[in-house]
Amino acid sequence: MENLKNTTKNGCIIECQNVTSQYGSFVACRNVSFSVNKGDYLCIVGANGSGKSTIVKTILGLIEPKNGKIIRQTAQIGYLPQKTEIQRDFPATVKEVVLSGTILAQKRSNFGIFYSREQKQQAQNQMEKLELLPIANKSFRELSGGQQQRVLLARSLCAAKDLLVLDEPVTGLDPAVTDELYTIIRKLNQEENLAVIMVSHDVHRAVQNASHILHMDKEVAFFGTTGEYQKNPLYNDLSHVEVCQTHLCTHCGSDCNASHIILGQHSH
Numbered sequence: 261m262e263n264l265k266n267t268t269k270n271g272c273i274i275e276c277q278n279v280t281s282q283y284g285s286f287v288a289c290r291n292v293s294f295s296v297n298k299g300d301y302l303c304i305v306g307a308n309g310s311g312k313s314t315i316v317k318t319i320l321g322l323i324e325p326k327n328g329k330i331i332r333q334t335a336q337i338g339y340l341p342q343k344t345e346i347q348r349d350f351p352a353t354v355k356e357v358v359l360s361g362t363i364l365a366q367k368r369s370n371f372g373i374f375y376s377r378e379q380k381q382q383a384q385n386q387m388e389k390l391e392l393l394p395i396a397n398k399s400f401r402e403l404s405g406g407q408q409q410r411v412l413l414a415r416s417l418c419a420a421k422d423l424l425v426l427d428e429p430v431t432g433l434d435p436a437v438t439d440e441l442y443t444i445i446r447k448l449n450q451e452e453n454l455a456v457i458m459v460s461h462d463v464h465r466a467v468q469n470a471s472h473i474l475h476m477d478k479e480v481a482f483f484g485t486t487g488e489y490q491k492n493p494l495y496n497d498l499s500h501v502e503v504c505q506t507h508l509c510t511h512c513g514s515d516c517n518a519s520h521i522i523l524g525q526h527s528h
């Protein structure tokens with residue numbers, strides 16, 4: 261991982277050059293190249309297991325790439341991991357969960373036992389922005405799935421000065437809450453010029469909201485503007501995919517906790 265100030269073009273926040281990542285000897289993504297500039301909204305689409313989360317974790321520095329190079333122009337990145345990786349029964353209040361996001365924005369040397377006044381103000385601002393103040397003292401584990409996602413979004417925003425990275429933030433939420441979250445994210449992107457990388461299985465909303473699309477199939481199947489993607493046959497192939505909108509998967513009839521893509525046959 262490198263933070264090289266002068267090697268990428270102006271306005272570039274992340275540049276991923278020919279990156280390959282593995283779990284042991286298993287190659288999860290191969291030779292991936294793309295870049296994200298200031299103000300971009302990149303949606304990463306692709307089937308289950310196509311390497312979306314792996315490439316996200318690699319650009320965040322959570323996985324060391326086997327090959328290739330990642331150039332990061334910022335350390336101020338907010339991250340909301342995929343649902344399966346988040347503890348939902350965490351015994352803390354909404355306020356405490358949001359406040360914990362400010363730790364991610366601090367330099368190591370600033371770590372302390374107590375939150376500073378700035379950290380508390382930052383958490384307060386994010387809770388206000390996402391209209392969480394009325395439930396600030398409620399227990400996180402007693403919230404609905406949609407409320408929890410809103411809290412976790414506020415938490416990730418505490419660290420997101422330049423870039424917000426969201427891995428399937430709406431999976432399992434109902435259509436109204438899904439629309440609401442997409443609206444909030446679009447507003448953050450357009451009004452605060454925050455660059456966004458979002459993993460999504462909802463290709464319809466992806467093309468409605470994003471400026472750029474990265475379609476993964478272990479390798480890069482497509483990377484470019486949303487307009488170009490809509491002319492690509494890959495878009496037509498994916499655009500008939502139905503996205504499960506409920507906790508109860510309509511295909512297998514249970515809370516399968518998967519990514520809820522329903523093609524001809526179930527993919528998990």
Ligand SMILES: Nc1ncnc2c1ncn2[C@@H]1O[C@H](COP(=O)(O)OP(=O)(O)OP(=O)(O)O)[C@@H](O)[C@H]1O
Pocket residue numbers: 283286287288306307308309310311312313314315342519
């Ligand atoms: N910790 C891990 N150890 C070993 N293999 C892994 C690990 N995490 C992911 N994989 C494998 O790497 C491949 C890519 O996984 P990844 O999670 O990146 O896919 P994805 O596109 O995010 O899928 P989904 O849409 O289901 O979230 C898959 O075959 C998966 O089984």
Ligand SMILES: [Mg+2]
Pocket residue numbers: 312313314342427
């Ligand atoms: Mg994933």
